[in-house]
Amino acid sequence: MSATQPNLSAPQRSRKPLSVMLRRIPGWVGVALILLTVIYPMFWILMGSFKTQPEFLSEPFWALPQQWNLDNYVSAFVEGGLGTYIKNSVLAVFPSLGLILLFGTAAAYALQILVWKGRSLILVLFLAGIMIPTQMILLPLFTVYFNVGITSTIWPLIITYTAIGMPLTVFMIATFMRAIPSEVFEAATLDGANVYRIFWNITVPLVKNAIFTVALVQFFFLWNDLLIALTFVTKADLRTIQVGLLNFTGQYGAVDYGPLFAGISVTVFGTLALYIFLNKKVMAGMTSGAVKG
């Protein structure tokens, strides 16, 4: 994109005149303000995680902490049980993620590459699941989990997460498989590869990036889930990180700011660390999921 004003004069790209630079100042101030509203709340939480309770109550909000120690973090983990919550989230999310990717990729191959009657109908059936609100499946599932007697385990979360992730995963990976040129498959068949070999040694490597992208989208979706965890977690020591954070306030009776801010900081900056490594992929994945979904 070049300038918004018509640039009819001879190219003068090397140095912009001062007046143009000055005219851009309000724009830059606007950008700075937007960035400030995004960054400041997180900075405030981080600073808060080092403050003591009296500092919260008597100092103004912009004051920096008077000490830099990890007391609040220690009490968030020890008394608040943050460690248990993180462990539960890991135990629920990663097995589901593995199953979603395994089943989803295989099904996408069966629906997009393999040839059989009715495959487009099944693909639409998967697609329909994207729009249905989760509330629609909670009650029957709860009844079943209750009757089978697994409500006090992590299994209801793993089973439900695996199913919830399926529609978008199948649909997105199938879309990426559609983009593989058919010559690739022709060449593979001529070389005598069978259908499983073509899946594992040719198709999967070609959509490797797509699988990784889908994995990221599903990870954030499941990791940040509140509704399903809130419904199926009936025991305090099975709480995932989101449910745990939600109950953080209640547990301390009167709001104990320090540990709460420490708990929020751990989740926010843990996510930030992951995001800094993967930001391009995250953005591409989240938005392509939206358009195609």
Add this chain to the structure above:
Amino acid sequence: MDSVFRNRGATLLMLTPALLVYTVVMLIPIVWSVTYTFQSGNAVTGFEFVGFDNWIAFFGDATAMDALWFTLRYAIVMTTLQVAAGYGLALLYIFFLRNKSSLVRATIFFPVILPTVAVALMFSRMFEAAPTAGPVNTILMWLGGDLTDFLGDPGYSFWVIIIMDVWRSMGFYAVLLYAGLVEIPQDIMESARIDGASGWKLVRKIVFPLSLPILLSSIIFSINGTLKVFDSIVALTNGGPGSATTPLTLYMFRTSFAYGQYGYGSTVAFMLTLLCLIATVFVFRSMRKDVTR
């Protein structure tokens, strides 16, 4: 080559796991949920057939109507604001920041992947009035305003939710719309410039019409997401004060799990599903005329 891919055994093997999980955990419960709408009771006490009583009760239930109205109001306001904010940012990225926008894009996108519960806790502290005035109240009092209990007032708490969710989602819609805007061919823009279009005129006459398809996707995606709003409201206001900020999703959750009325809860969930379907079809129909004009 066809014979390799016409493989019944392989199709069954690869499709079955995904389809089985999807059918058992999603499709069957959806149908099952619909049958619940004709019953009363719950998993513990057993069920009783009541015909259309739940449906009739839904339309005569003032709380349900409030929840429906809240859901609609939230969806309309949120869709307008988040798509508008996203479009504004996308234009900013393209016309102002140009090729220097990637860091700004990444920063504004970051709140999208943050756990909603953490963001909600952060915002409830920012807008707090007691026991200590949060940043927003401090600044307002500094400017001569009164201490306002934002989350204790039905009118204000709606807007706090809106502000928070726009903060959370604007980066997402910005990247989504940006991806659509960069695909507008350069030569169209150039020839419009040579014809004398610049600034707002260029945006209004050239950029906006060409970005209608991606706007349509954004709006459909946004409506579908906002009608299902749950996490941010549970964590920020928990539906309060009173039931002033209770959407259908939360009302369904309350009736089902707090009061044990599975039949009525399913009816609310079913109404929500219908609402999502109708909204999607409606937006799609009304917008498509514009797009293909």
